[in-house]
Amino acid sequence: MTLETKKNAFIELGKFLSQFTEAGNAQKEDVLGNDIFFDSFVDLILLTQSHNGWYTPEQVYFALQSWSEALTQENLNTWLNAYDLNAVSEKTVALILAGNIPLVGFHDFLSVLICGHRALIKLSSNDQHLLPFLAKYLIHVQAEFSKKIIFAEGKLENFDLVIATGSNNTARYFEFYFKDKPSIIRKSRNSIAILNGGETKEQLTALGEDIFRYFGLGCRNVSKLFVPKGYVFDPFFEAMFAYQGVIHYEKYANNYDYNKAVFLMSNFKLLDNGFLTIKEDASHASPISSVFYEFYDNLADLDQKLQQEEENIQCIVSNNLIANSIAFGQTQKPNLWDYADNVDTITFLLIT
Structure with a gap:
């Protein structure tokens, strides 16, 4: 897949997600795959709270809208123009995802796939359904993603890089267990x-x-x-x-x-x-x-x-009281280029 092909698939995903809001779910005529995915996703949103009591429809809708606003051609170009993605050697990247908020690991998922790597994903027990559904949609839009997305049921094996997110306690375990692999280990902040x-x-x-x-x-x-x-x-x-x-x-x-x-x-x-x-x-x-x-x-x-x-x-x-502070009300709307822990995920995926 070319970079443009991958970007276009995520842009289509953004269009799909834009249909789902707390004010009401409304199909748009120009969205791919609505005949297959729209009604099922409405059902999943409503069922998500039964899987995780913190994932109320209000919170899930907010996460979906945030990602629909992020996944535009303008945003993807602004983010990725800073990198050379033309000569990437494909690797398998193990993603160990958190589940504290809906789709909290989506940026890592996006980063791995946009770089041309394979994503070997270990889901949190608290968030087992949203990302697999969106992965199925991506595969529907671009079938070659089926070779790039793997959800691990048991022990993670046969991978080259690791991006793991957890508490300070689990981070110590990750650092020991993955000491022989290039990794990003995120702790509590x-x-x-x-x-x-x-x-x-x-x-x-x-x-x-x-x-x-x-x-x-x-x-x-x-x-x-x-x-x-x-x-x-x-x-x-x-x-x-x-x-x-x-x-x-x-x-x-x-x-x-x-x-x-x-x-x-x-x-x-x-x-x-x-x-x-x-x-x-x-x-x-x-x-x-x-x-x-x-x-x-x-x-x-x-x-x-x-x-x-x-x-x-x-x-x-703050209200500009300190350098690089964020405006009030904006913490949960990061840009694609606002990296967790200020660690540039794309650079890690390219130079390792």
Whole structure:
């Protein structure tokens, strides 16, 4: 397959995904394979929550729309024009995928196939259905992908490279097990937001998207706030009120009740609005339904501190308070060229 052939197949996939929204699913006449795949995908979206309670239709639709917006000719060209993909020696790349949010491993899947490699995929037990369905659609659009996509049922064997995502504990296992293979091993990371008290209500409301999307389960979700000394949290809580409906999801509510009880029994000082607790804590990793916060004296010192902790941070959100920060509400909409952990996957797949 030529690069253009592969790109066109993913563009068709993007068009297919664009039909599925929380507002309603509507077939478009120019989309390939709707007669075979459309109704089945609607059914799968509705069934996904029975496979994983965190994968509500709302969250799945958001993931699908995000990928439909990413998989355009313009975006693919902008991303790939920086690389020479014309002389790739085909390899088999083992992909060990996480399952914390819907299609969290899709970028690795896309990267491997667009480079011309074979993808040997080990799915997470928490996300067993969405990617195989999209793989079937790709194969329908371009039959040669059938030779490039393998879903492993048991032990991974006969591969050249590894991209594995997991917790800090599983990463240690991956590093030992795959020590003889070129690899990208991703560990746990968290995202943070820096506030200075000058944020508008609209910006703080957008920050709620960074906190609550996917119930806070993603590494791009904001789990920690840095605020100036004397910061008043009232505007923050007022903005968060727009997301109060999250408490009606049983799994989230159970986590809220449990984590709040643990904090209170430990005599921690909390701020609480009935669906979110915030707690002063030096850690970046807060539990579901909670956000940690920490005071800072000045931005220069904070910037230096965060540079020292960059291996634990995925994204930084602010109103341009620090270099390379992301605007409020944008953490879950990365561009194709925004690599996890700032590790260029395409370069790894080309030079190894």
